[in-house]
Amino acid sequence: MKNPKTSTPKAAAPPAAPAATGGKPKPPRTPTRRPTQRDIAVATGMSQTAVSLVLNRVEPCTVSEDARQRILQAAQRLGYVPNRMARNLQSARTHTLACIVPDITNPTYPALIRGFQSAADAAGYDTMIFDTDGTPERERRALQWLAQGHVDGVLATFFHVDEAELLETVRGGMAIVQVVSQAYKPSGEIDKVYIDNAAAAKAMTQVLIDKGHERIAMLSCPMGPGAERQRGFQAAMRKARLSPCFIAVDDFTQAAGARAMAAELAGDFPYSAVFAANDLLAIGAMAALRTAGRRIPEDVAVAGFDDIPAAQLLLPALTTVRRSEQAMGRFAADLLIARLDGPDANRPGRGFEQPFQLVLRDSA
Amino acid sequence: MKNPKTSTPKAAAPPAAPAATGGKPKPPRTPTRRPTQRDIAVATGMSQTAVSLVLNRVEPCTVSEDARQRILQAAQRLGYVPNRMARNLQSARTHTLACIVPDITNPTYPALIRGFQSAADAAGYDTMIFDTDGTPERERRALQWLAQGHVDGVLATFFHVDEAELLETVRGGMAIVQVVSQAYKPSGEIDKVYIDNAAAAKAMTQVLIDKGHERIAMLSCPMGPGAERQRGFQAAMRKARLSPCFIAVDDFTQAAGARAMAAELAGDFPYSAVFAANDLLAIGAMAALRTAGRRIPEDVAVAGFDDIPAAQLLLPALTTVRRSEQAMGRFAADLLIARLDGPDANRPGRGFEQPFQLVLRDSA
DNA sequence: CTGAAAGCGCTTACAG
DNA sequence: CTGAAAGCGCTTACAG
Numbered sequence: 001m002k003n004p005k006t007s008t009p010k011a012a013a014p015p016a017a018p019a020a021t022g023g024k025p026k027p028p029r030t031p032t033r034r035p036t037q038r039d040i041a042v043a044t045g046m047s048q049t050a051v052s053l054v055l056n057r058v059e060p061c062t063v064s065e066d067a068r069q070r071i072l073q074a075a076q077r078l079g080y081v082p083n084r085m086a087r088n089l090q091s092a093r094t095h096t097l098a099c100i101v102p103d104i105t106n107p108t109y110p111a112l113i114r115g116f117q118s119a120a121d122a123a124g125y126d127t128m129i130f131d132t133d134g135t136p137e138r139e140r141r142a143l144q145w146l147a148q149g150h151v152d153g154v155l156a157t158f159f160h161v162d163e164a165e166l167l168e169t170v171r172g173g174m175a176i177v178q179v180v181s182q183a184y185k186p187s188g189e190i191d192k193v194y195i196d197n198a199a200a201a202k203a204m205t206q207v208l209i210d211k212g213h214e215r216i217a218m219l220s221c222p223m224g225p226g227a228e229r230q231r232g233f234q235a236a237m238r239k240a241r242l243s244p245c246f247i248a249v250d251d252f253t254q255a256a257g258a259r260a261m262a263a264e265l266a267g268d269f270p271y272s273a274v275f276a277a278n279d280l281l282a283i284g285a286m287a288a289l290r291t292a293g294r295r296i297p298e299d300v301a302v303a304g305f306d307d308i309p310a311a312q313l314l315l316p317a318l319t320t321v322r323r324s325e326q327a328m329g330r331f332a333a334d335l336l337i338a339r340l341d342g343p344d345a346n347r348p349g350r351g352f353e354q355p356f357q358l359v360l361r362d363s364a
Numbered sequence: 365m366k367n368p369k370t371s372t373p374k375a376a377a378p379p380a381a382p383a384a385t386g387g388k389p390k391p392p393r394t395p396t397r398r399p400t401q402r403d404i405a406v407a408t409g410m411s412q413t414a415v416s417l418v419l420n421r422v423e424p425c426t427v428s429e430d431a432r433q434r435i436l437q438a439a440q441r442l443g444y445v446p447n448r449m450a451r452n453l454q455s456a457r458t459h460t461l462a463c464i465v466p467d468i469t470n471p472t473y474p475a476l477i478r479g480f481q482s483a484a485d486a487a488g489y490d491t492m493i494f495d496t497d498g499t500p501e502r503e504r505r506a507l508q509w510l511a512q513g514h515v516d517g518v519l520a521t522f523f524h525v526d527e528a529e530l531l532e533t534v535r536g537g538m539a540i541v542q543v544v545s546q547a548y549k550p551s552g553e554i555d556k557v558y559i560d561n562a563a564a565a566k567a568m569t570q571v572l573i574d575k576g577h578e579r580i581a582m583l584s585c586p587m588g589p590g591a592e593r594q595r596g597f598q599a600a601m602r603k604a605r606l607s608p609c610f611i612a613v614d615d616f617t618q619a620a621g622a623r624a625m626a627a628e629l630a631g632d633f634p635y636s637a638v639f640a641a642n643d644l645l646a647i648g649a650m651a652a653l654r655t656a657g658r659r660i661p662e663d664v665a666v667a668g669f670d671d672i673p674a675a676q677l678l679l680p681a682l683t684t685v686r687r688s689e690q691a692m693g694r695f696a697a698d699l700l701i702a703r704l705d706g707p708d709a710n711r712p713g714r715g716f717e718q719p720f721q722l723v724l725r726d727s728a
Numbered sequence: 729c730t731g732a733a734a735g736c737g738c739t740t741a742c743a744g
Numbered sequence: 745c746t747g748a749a750a751g752c753g754c755t756t757a758c759a760g
Contacts (some may be wrong), residue, residue, distance in 0.1 A: 034513070036753055047731045062729055080738050084512040085458070086447040086753035104476045105673075114469055117495055126509060129493040131481055145490060148448040149398070228486070254673070283677060295760060309469075313647060352709035400737055411747045416739060426745055450737035460754050 024195045035078040043074045051075075055082070096126040097336055098154040099329070100142050102134035102224065106280055107308040108325050109157075112179075115329025115355040116155055123337045125152075134223065134252070136160040143169040143171030153336035155179065155329070159224035163190055168321060175339040176348070177332045183251065188349035191339075193332050197225045200321045200356045204303055205275060207319075209240045211274040214299060217245045217264075219257060219285055220277035226252070229277045229305060246269070249281060257284025265292040271302060273364065279304035279311050279320055284364070286314065301364035316362035374678055399442040407438045415439075415683075419446070419578075424665040460490040460576075461700055462518040463693070464506050466498035466588065470616065470644055471672040472689050473521075480519055480695025487701045498587065498616070500524040517700035519543065520695070521536035527554055539703040540712070541696045543632060545589040552713035557696050561589045564685045564720045565596030566666055569639060571683075572728060577665060578638040581609045581628075583649055584641035590616070593641050593669060598668045609635070613645060621648025629656040636664060637728065643668035643675050648679065650727070665728035680726035687720045 007222030037055070041048040044352065050063050054071045064070075074080075088094045091285060099116045101109040117127045132138040139161045146154060146169065147198050153175030156166070167189055180194045189328045206214055220226045230246065237244035249256040255278060265288060274289075276282035286296055294300050296316055304311060309320035331352065339348070401419070410431055418427050418435045427435075432530045438444075453459045463480045465473040481491045492515060496502040503525045510518060510533065517539030522532070530540065531553055546596040572580055584590045584598045594610065601608035611628050613620040621640060638653075640646035646668030650660055657707060658664050660680055668675060671686035695716065703712070 012743090024504070048754085049731055049733095049756085050729095053730095056755080064729060067730085081511040082507070082511075083453070083753050085449055085452040085754080088737085089447070089453050089752090090754045090756085092736070094449070104468075105471070105478055107469070112466045114495070126514070127493075129491075131478070140756095147445040149445075150448060150490070169427060198543060241406065287677075310677060311676055313651075314677055331435040359754075402737075412738085413740085413747055413749095414745095416737095417746095420739080428745060431746085447737050451739075453736090453754085454738045454740085456752070551759090 017163060019260065020337060034083065035080045037080075037118075038070060039075045039078060043078065044070045044073060055080075092186060094150060094152050095124065095192045096128055096151045096155075097333065098128045098130055098146065098151040099155040100130045100132060100154060100158070102132050102157055103252070104129065104131045106278075107310065108278075108306045108342070112155075112157075112329040115326035116333045117329075119330040119333035119337070123333075123341065125333075125337065132158070134159045146170045146174065151268035152340050153177075154190070154334040155336065157224075162166055163187055166190065175336045177335050179332070183224040183351055183353060185236060186349045191335055192347045193328055193335075193354060194324045194349045194351065195354045195356045197228035198232035198235065200237040200323075200358075201229040201275070202320055203232075204234045204305070204319075205360055206238035206240075206275045207241065207274060207358060207360065208301060208303060209236065211273075211301070211364065214242055215245070216273040216275060217247050217271040218275045218277065219247045219281050221249045221252060221256075224252070226277045233275060235344070247274070249277075250292070252278050252280060254280045254284040254287075257281035258288045261285040261288035262291070265294070273303070274300060275303045277305055279306040279308045279318060281308065282318055282320070282363075283314065286318075287305070297362065297364050301324075303364045307359050311359075312361065314363070319361045319364040320359050321356055323354060324361045328354050367453065379470075380508045398447065399444045400551065401444075403442060404435060404438045404444055407442065408434045410435060419444075421637075437584055456513075458514060458516050459488065460492055461514045461697065462492045462494055462510065462520075462564070463719040464494045464496060464516040464518060464520040466496050466521055466523055467616070468493065468495045470642075471526040471674065472642075472670045475689035476693040478517075479690035479695075480697045481693075483697035483701070487697075487705065489697075489701065496522070498523045510534045510538065513514040516539075516704050519700065521588075527551055539700045542701050543692070543696070547594040547715055547717060550713045550715060555699055555712045555714050555716070556694055556719060557699075557716045559687045559718045559720045561592035562596035562599065564668070564687075565593040565639070566600040567596075567722055568683075569597045569600035569670070570604075570687055571640060571722060572598065572637045572665060572667060573606065575637075575665070575728065577607070578606055579635045580606065580637040580639060581611050581635040582639045582641065583613060583624060583645050585613045585615070585616060585620075588616070591643045596638060611638070613641075616642050616644055618644045618648040618651075621645035621653045623648070625649040625652035626655070629653070629658070637667070639663060639667045641669055643672045643682060645672040646682055646684070646727075647674065647678065650682075661726065667728045669722050675723075676725065678727070683725045684723050686722055686723045687718060692718050 036049045037051040040051045046060050046067055050067060050070055054063050054068050055075060080300055097120050098112050103109060113129055120127045132142050137359060139158050151343060157179040174233045177191045181197045182190045182194060184192055216229060220230050222230060234244045247260050249260045251259050274285055282302050286302055287291060289296055289300055296302055304318050304320040308322045310316040369661060370629060401415040403413045404415045414427050414431060415435050418432050419439060454649040461484050463477050467473060477493055484491045494506050496506050503522050507525060519541045521543040540556045541557060545561045546555045548556055583593060584594050598608045611624050613624045621644060638649055640649055646666050649667055653660055653664055660666055668682050671684045675682040675684050
């Protein structure tokens with residue numbers, strides 16, 4: 001929270017700075033080398049090959065039952081855990097998927113990640129989460145990171161990196177699904193999941209127009225899905241012969257929304273409705289409106305986009321666009337897994353449109 | 365959101381089920397083998413050793429300037445990116461840290477992760493995030509995962525796994541920092557970061573008592589930090605000669621809070637104040653109270669714990685306990701990095717207490 | 729049924 | 745200044 005004005009914090013703070021307590025210099029943790037297959041081989045008198053075969057349950061099992069048991073017991077006794085780095089190097093597979101998102105503190109992404117991770121888990125894949133901050137620099141770091149071979153597949157939501165750059169950097173057999181903002185033409189290279197952001201924004205704008213609003217401003221940023229949402233807004237406004245206005249923000253956060261709205265409210269503010277490009281912006285806008293003494297929705301109606309959990313908790317509850325991020329995450333993970341584990345049945349380059357719904361509450 | 369009662373969703377859903385568009389069967393993506401150091405060696409006529417030396421900028425550089433340039437150019441031209449798996453295997457270092465949390469959709473954890481990741485990034489470490497769901501099964505999966513050597517260090521928030529089990533599973537040189545709920549006695553093995561949950565809960569309870577409340581219920585679950593918070597609540601109540609009552613929940617989510625409160629409200633509900641063990645529970649409780657027609661705070665006061673972003677957006681805004689999760693994440697990451705990169709100057713087993721503050725708003 | 733051997737791509741002594 | 749060699753821990757043909 002960067003908006004202390006609306007809160008009434010009262011410090012009752014105990015120990016201020018973190019201070020160490022205790023810490024008698026014990027001997028360092030047993031630097032016991034992790035047992036390897038070789039250790040098990042030595043312990044059982046079998047070859048390391050046999051150990052590998054048994055531990056990986058290679059079918060048909062060509063190792064005698066007696067030997068199998070001895071090996072399994074030794075593995076148990078020594079606390080053997082396979083070294084994934086070695087396995088990864090050898091097999092050129094990491095059994096790990098990545099989920100690249102712009103901002104983990106925007107509640108819409110944890111939902112996506114949850115869905116992704118649950119499907120990945122079920123298929124035996126670990127999940128790595130990479131937060132790009134929505135900046136070009138960090139998106140390119142994510143790209144570099146992908147190129148290093150940490151994962152077998154990735155679900156990526158980029159604001160700045162495009163398909164060409166993605167393909168150029170991540171050569172080789174990585175499975176990719178991209179979250180995009182509109183129905184791209186099939187590229188033959190990368191699977192896409194998306195909702196029709198322009199259509200959703202257009203529909204929401206139409207709702208505002210139908211309620212009689214004529215001076216509507218969109219609070220937005222042309223990054224990421226913002227561009228398409230602006231397009232939809234413009235289309236609806238033009239169709240109704242109204243002039244679309246924009247209040248620019250530099251980020252999709254609550255703070256950015258509050259800042260931009262406060263600046264706008266300081267001047268002449270002719271709008272009867274504000275359509276924010278996402279819920280965090282809408283929440284920031286609502287805070288600024290309230291600070292400026294405007295009633296919602298009587299003086300100014302507000303609509304958002306995403307339906308994050310907080311949207312329905314606000315007073316007035318926020319009118320917004322819902323999509324099922326969790327389902328989308330699960331869907332994308334399943335797509336990746338099918339490509340990696342499947343009989344290569346599916347070819348990339350497809351587009352998968354996901355549904356959205358308008359959620360009409362009290363703020364508009 | 366699992367609480368459709370308070371919302372007014374209205375479907376305007378376009379294409380229902382995800383349907384594939386396009387996808388002409390192009391030739392599969394160039395399965396170009398990623399170039400290796402060996403490829404660069406062959407291309408330049410140098411040895412693979414020399415390539416490794418140059419690319420890793422080993423000081424002092426024992427390779428002639430001319431050779432260096434040729435190697436660097438070839439690397440550039442071929443698009444060489446080091447294979448991290450190979451490097452990891454060889455060096456037994458992954459340059460990756462893990463952040464294990466119970467629930468990424470609880471906004472308090474993304475804040476922790478953000479702080480952690482920013483510090484890790486700055487030091488050149490990647491971050492893996494593991495969501496345990498707060499269940500014993502998935503916490504043990506996290507443990508297994510740690511044992512496989514994916515990371516050099518970890519910040520772990522466990523509800524069920526204790527220090528002994530952690531140490532037993534994760535042998536060898538992994539750096540560990542645990543988020544715990546109270547000042548453990550220094551163990552000589554694992555660094556701990558914590559706030560004094562009991563003191564915080566006691567202070568918040570005292571605030572409620574000072575406001576004249578006598579029948580106060582704590583909405584809680586004895587898992588994780590819940591136990592300590594209950595302890596603090598009990599201490600304050602006992603000290604005031606009031607009897608502490610509990611409303612049990614099975615999870616730290618909004619849905620669980622709403623469910624438990626609704627059940628309680630269906631019967632005789634003698635409480636004038638509810639202290640929820642975290643903000644999500646408090647938000648759920650507020651929804652249930654509102655549904656039951658109780659005014660907040662006039663009929664029932666509500667207090668929470670965490671100060672998640674939504675807390676100050678509610679009406680009435682939520683009285684709660686704030687801690688700086690972001691600072692804590694950053695602090696923990698720095699601790700790990702110091703242990704991994706540092707001159708081994710610090711010994712584990714220390715405890716680092718973090719501050720908290722009471723944030724008094726309108727809900728109590 | 730079993731083991732010796734090659735190799736995944738890299739780092740790091742070590743010998744010229 | 746440079747390269748041959750060993751080895752990280754594993755998987756997987758291949759030969760007995």
